[in-house]
Amino acid sequence: MIQPQTHLNVADNSGARELMCIRIIGTSNRRYANIGDVIVAVIKEAVPNMPLERSEVIRAVIVRTCKELKRDNGMIIRYDDNAAVIIDQEGNPKGTRIFGAIVRN
Numbered sequence: 647m648i649q650p651q652t653h654l655n656v657a658d659n660s661g662a663r664e665l666m667c668i669r670i671i672g673t674s675n676r677r678y679a680n681i682g683d684v685i686v687a688v689i690k691e692a693v694p695n696m697p698l699e700r701s702e703v704i705r706a707v708i709v710r711t712c713k714e715l716k717r718d719n720g721m722i723i724r725y726d727d728n729a730a731v732i733i734d735q736e737g738n739p740k741g742t743r744i745f746g747a748i749v750r751n
Contacts, residue, residue, distance in 0.1 A: 647678040647713040648685065648728060657709050657729040657748075658741030661696025662689045665706060665730055681715055681749055683708050684737075687730065698732070698740070706730035707737075709748050723749060 648654065648667050656662045665687040670679045679685055684707050692700045710725040717723070725747065732740045 647680065648683075648708055648711060649678050652728060653690065654687070654706070654708070655727050655729045656706075656732060657744055657746050658731045658739060659743045659745075660732045660739075660741035661693045661698040662691070662704075662732060663693060664689070664691040665704075665732075666690050668703070671705070679708055680713075681708050681711055684733070685730065704732050704740075705735070706732050709744070710746065715749065 650667050652667045654665045667685050667687050669686040670676045671684040684705055687706050689698055689700050689702045692698055708730050710729040712728055714722045714724040731744055734740055
């Protein structure tokens with residue numbers, strides 16, 4: 647469960663290291679985001695000499711959450727961190743590689 651002001655790790659090589667969620671894309675009064683949801687975030691920490699800079703507002707899709715995800719077959723999936731992948735306006739990832747475990751939903 648990701649809500650505004652939540653800090654997330656970045657799971658790709660786009661140049662950012664840490665994000666903070668500002669808004670959840672979808673309905674106007676949605677409180678939490680789960681795996682697969684698109685959020686608006688600000689970059690809190692970035693790698694030097696990369697195209698993305700600190701305090702830049704971007705879109706990202708959530709790929710890992712600490713809150714467990716329950717599937718229909720009874721399987722529960724839980725990760726150690728909250729992580730997201732940075733995307734552009736068309737929904738394509740900005741990085742070329744994605745690190746860590748990714749769910750298939």
